[in-house]
Amino acid sequence: MADDVDLAQPVAPEELSALDKMPMRDDAGDIRPEFVEAISHAVQVADTAFLKEIVGELHEADLGDLIEALDADERAPLIELTGADFDFSALNEVDDTVREELLEELEPETVAEGVRELDSDDAVELLEGVDEEVQDEILEKLPLSERVALERSLDYPENSAGRRMQTEFISVPQDWTVGQAIDYMRETPDLPERFYEIYAVDQWQRWQGAISLDALLRARRPVSLADLVDEDRRRVSVVDDQEEVARMFGKYNLVAAPVVDIDNRLVGVITIDDVVDVIEEEADEDLKALGGVTSDEELSDNFWTIAKGRFAWLLVNLATAFIASSVLGLFEDQLQQMVALAVLAPIVASQGGNAATQTMTVAVRALATRQLNPNNALRIVIREGLVGLINGLAFAVITGIAAYAWFKTPGLGIVIGLAMICNLIAGALGGILIPMVLERVKADPAVASGTFVTTVTDVVGFFAFLGIATLWFGLK
Amino acid sequence: MADDVDLAQPVAPEELSALDKMPMRDDAGDIRPEFVEAISHAVQVADTAFLKEIVGELHEADLGDLIEALDADERAPLIELTGADFDFSALNEVDDTVREELLEELEPETVAEGVRELDSDDAVELLEGVDEEVQDEILEKLPLSERVALERSLDYPENSAGRRMQTEFISVPQDWTVGQAIDYMRETPDLPERFYEIYAVDQWQRWQGAISLDALLRARRPVSLADLVDEDRRRVSVVDDQEEVARMFGKYNLVAAPVVDIDNRLVGVITIDDVVDVIEEEADEDLKALGGVTSDEELSDNFWTIAKGRFAWLLVNLATAFIASSVLGLFEDQLQQMVALAVLAPIVASQGGNAATQTMTVAVRALATRQLNPNNALRIVIREGLVGLINGLAFAVITGIAAYAWFKTPGLGIVIGLAMICNLIAGALGGILIPMVLERVKADPAVASGTFVTTVTDVVGFFAFLGIATLWFGLK
Structure with missing residues (x-):
């Protein structure tokens, strides 16, 4: 960070460490590809002395980044070659997938040696994700007292304070x-x-x-x-x-x-x-x-894992998209009589969806931070309703004028304007009430709200627009 | 948190503090309305002794929550009544809007007294948001040395380390x-x-x-x-x-x-x-x-401020919705000949939009944490493209079967399936490339990506579906 202001004396070349001679990062803070290549080459030719020097000098966080930058088949050899010089807390800095693969690949003895050097919280974090079987193999290699202490910590529920705490204190x-x-x-x-x-x-x-x-x-x-x-x-x-x-x-x-x-x-x-x-x-x-992504997706995952992980949410979305389109289907005859309705309907739905997403984002965040609570819930719901009404009126005018200018059909502007007001109010109320209800029934509002909310605005948007159009123009 | 495990001895009633007798929060951690009412009443009748006792006992964070829970016109009187017992760092725990209003309402002398008790970083945080004029009035009331020190800190750029640091150290x-x-x-x-x-x-x-x-x-x-x-x-x-x-x-x-x-x-x-x-x-x-919400929107804002703040983004969205619909408009004749296309088109657009949002969410987050960088960018782009292709194929089959089952039109399933593949690949590439380009041109990917990305999937979705349909069915 502040290296540019460093006024240290010039250092004699023989005092320069391996890292001084070959820095890991460029000025922007990204890892230099040359550095990764040098390490990779040293792993291949088993240049233990060089690797130990580098690994010993790197901060655990940088060491973690280096591990991730290496090819998957060079990671375990690097750790085995550097042995006791490798700080295992570096493995807590890498993606879960990388860590778990690596721990399964390494000799249980190597891992046990590394674990012994860690504070208890780091040791737990390291071991909690690996397979029960591999975990047992590693734990078996530890001295009894350390094994018992770790097993006790691992017995606490996932995401509990007991899992996160370190048992070393004064x-x-x-x-x-x-x-x-x-x-x-x-x-x-x-x-x-x-x-x-x-x-x-x-x-x-x-x-x-x-x-x-x-x-x-x-x-x-x-x-x-x-x-x-x-x-x-x-x-x-x-x-x-x-x-x-x-x-x-x-x-x-x-x-x-x-x-x-x-x-x-x-x-x-x-x-x-x-x-x-x-x-x-x-x-x-x-x-x-x-954003509709599961929390365990990681940047190092391969395309197949990721595609599978995202499929489920897209499937739910497809179902809701069919529900919304089935509303359009109800008005097939009217769409045929007045094709402008088919062209404009997505605008009403989209505008409602975006307004609802704004409200929902704020609501989900406020629920997570406990800023939104029973004391102010009613006030916030009313406020969001008013926001929906005001922006509904504003966009009714804008969209109405634009729609009339486009299709020159008298009345079309009024119809789309009325639908816009309905849908922005529906979106605002859906955006705030759906997360609140999900929170009340102990579901995670962040995960489930999006689908419900946009379904509401699609359905209300299509129904309001085509319903009002049918009445106004006397379509059948 | 752990109050339920507290095994403290019972305390004689005369040793109970005002807060023990009337706790601020209920078991769920929410503020008790009775508590707020009692404070509000004490402010109205100017019960200084009681207020000083409560305010003195509360942690600054709780005091901040209390300030927010009070009516706007009771906040300044509470502070004026409790004087030196009021810890001004509490004001750093409230919404910016609330703090700025309050600091403008209070006597500059009161604020200056409060600021003198704060560490420099807290003092800067307190003052940085208020109007220049009010800021000067408050600074004037401070002793010269403190004023100069604060002015120097306030001269550092917003969001710089100079603004955040405290100048007290050993x-x-x-x-x-x-x-x-x-x-x-x-x-x-x-x-x-x-x-x-x-x-x-x-x-x-x-x-x-x-x-x-x-x-x-x-x-x-x-x-x-x-x-x-x-x-x-x-x-x-x-x-x-x-x-x-x-x-x-x-x-x-x-x-x-x-x-x-x-x-x-x-x-x-x-x-x-x-x-x-x-x-x-x-x-x-x-x-x-x-979510399309500006970062300065706060839960305590009134509906008018919020509606104005959200309007700009909705207007941008409206423009993109019209662009997408204009693609539908190009195919008006075809829609009239085959109204099923109008019913199904939003499904293709929506599915692409959701897949793109997944990719974009991951990309924006990875850019913010620097996990996505020039070293792995190409690998990630290729991977996202593959994810789009795989899910595109999967949803081509599912949607194709569903669309055929619904409308019984031979070929319709194949048309929507092909469009789905195109749009999911376009969404995946848009979802990753657009944030990367925005980052490269020094724009904030989180702010601008959403609009561009869904415009891409709407346009590609409509164009691919109706274009392929026109060719397949020989419409004109």
Whole structure:
């Protein structure tokens, strides 16, 4: 990012690392194809020393990107060649499909060795997607205590706080002083890799409060931890849903939160980096759902997997398209008498569909963030209805004039205008009420709303336009 | 969250706070209407003591939610009544519209008092949206040094790191020991409210490296800071875009990053809580853009503002709908000869539009996260084309059979099937190429893609279906 402002002294050539000599990324931040080729070549000729140097210097996130950039058959050899120098947390940065294939391909011993170096949350994330069978093979190679701990975490429901938490944390008795706590941290070799706060617990490991590191550093050694403890800090229950946890982090600006079991015993900690992943995942899911794509589709999937995944939603859409067209079918005779109606009908349907999509997008997002709730639901529904009415009137005039100018049929402008008003109001109400009803019946509004909403606007649009036309022009 | 597992001792009634007696939220986490009524009543009768107690106890995020739940004319009085007990960072938690109205309504003195209590990043966030004139009035009431600092931050471009950073941070000389650094923090009264790392600088305040608090706490007092410093830590330049910064935080799991100016001098720090806001904002923007809603539309806006905001996009859509219908218009005679074509044409267009939307959604998201880049673009385009072909074939068969079954016209199934294949391939290619081209010409793919993509599928859908039908059935 700020490399262009780096005023470091020039470095002698012999001090340059392999990465300095051959940077991974170009100025735009994209991976350089030459870099991938060099790695790929080194894998083929088994240049272990070079690979270990590169792999050891790369950040786990960059290492993940490199793995994805390599051909599928070079990934496992790279990991086997670099052995203990390969940081397995890099595999949590790649697409699920790539990770799962890779873990099945690697020797269970290699994976077990890699897993042992990870924090528990990273280890769980790594293993949770792989086949039960492969998972068991890997777990078997781990020392008993680590295996038991991982199995316990994997037993929590998917997407629960228990799955996301790391079980490494620092807990101390509340009656210690700041000095005792600092000495404890200086003397304990096996602390978590990174931490932002420590927790006070009682003799049964029950949570008493949190002490942030800055508070600890500001206080003098004789001060009692009890004076620093924040007892009001928000906790998470192991069974809480990760989306709920993410919302709490965002709302209360947390960097870490203690996770407690049903007896209020401290069992783990969730940190902001995991929460950022959850926030991005959830945003991704909502966006894909609204676009009619399943949440497990990934960029690295092959065309066959993707085509199958998208088929189901297109099939539902086809069914609704036939329903809409069957409304047109009811008016076959009228369409034949006045073919302008056939030409204009899609305009009414499309305009309603787009207005409804606007409303639905806002509604789905507001439901996800809990901004739309029983307290303001009625106000928002009425408001959307009014928005539909106003834009309905505006587009009635515009479309009416355009339609008359095109076909020069007296009355056609009025007919399409009236239909436009009906359909924009229907779209607005459908766009807000359908997601709300889906949320109420515990369905995901993002996934299902689109189909229902556009069916409403297609059907109402065709029916209103052709129905009003039939009456106005006395067609039969 | 975990209140249900709280095993705290029962508390004597006289120790209960106002909030304990009258909780703000119900079990589902929604604000209780009774609570809002009680506050609203207290504002009307100016029950200052009660309001100060409540406002003092609420977290800033909850206080923000309360402000939004109140009637517009009760918000300013609540703040004026509670004075110094009101935490102005709460105003950063409300919708922009609500905040801006409120800041214009409040006395500049009140706002200036509130701003003085905030960290610089919160102060900037609070002031950046209000009118220049109101902003100047508020800034005038601030002490000179604070005013100058805020004005400098407000001078950075919108959405830049300079705007998001806080200028309170801890920098120490690299040749200090751990003991000196800890003593410095214990003795300095005016430290930032929260911090996660401290920075080593040289005598010109140039950035040397970061030291995380956990590293500091683990080390013994005589250890030199130089041994703990992470010199490879990623920095941000003041002019970097906030979206770029957020991507870096997410990728490298940061909780804080130093911000340096063009001479590599440390000028501020960006923390994860601000980044989480950015991530949510950006996700929100992409989602709204794909749904045809402008990013500044807010749930608290009135119907008139919203209707105006959505009008522009609907107008663009109307124009494209007329373009699509004009294709139908080209085939007026054929439609009259065979009205089944008018009934079925929307099915072809709709199915193509939905397939294109799937592709486009994935493309827009992958471009935003940089997963789709020049290295894999060709592979992804070919893959999407194949997906379009496969689903095109599948739906050609299904739709062909359904259309024949409906109208019993020999050949109609083949005609609609061929059109379906054409349109699904066109949709797939449009869905991927249009966002890529928009990105290349520096337009936001999320905003503009939708219109272009569905125009492509409507036009191709109608043209392919009616064109093939004209040839097959020899219509004229």
